[in-house]
Each structure stands twice: as structure tokens, then as C-alpha cells.
Amino acid sequence: MNARTAADLERELAMLAFVRVRLRASEGEDVRLPTTAVDQVLDKLNSLARLPRVPN
DSSP states (O other): OOSOOHHHHHHHHHHHHHHHHHHHHHHOTTOOOOHHHHHHHHHHHHHHHTSOOOOO
């Protein structure tokens, strides 16, 4: 098994839920997404979440 933790999975599922809500708000309730599109969005969100934060 890989090094993903339950917290990693929960974070990814939360991001997926966020993406779904945003897409439905902008594209309509019946919007359908190919799995590859969802994977790409989650990969991008994960990469952004891992960037070091610059203090204000």
C-alpha cells in the first residue's frame, strides 16, 4: 500500500466535493465530468495545497 493516509484521502474528497459544487453552480445541476478531468483538477489542487505559503 502507498503512503497515503486517511487525512490525505479526506482532503482529496473534500476538494472533489468543492469542485463539484463550483461546477454545478456555473454549469448547471446536470453537468457530467469525465474521470480524467476530475483527476486533473484534483492534481492541480493538490499541487497548490503543497506550495509553501508566503507570510504576509
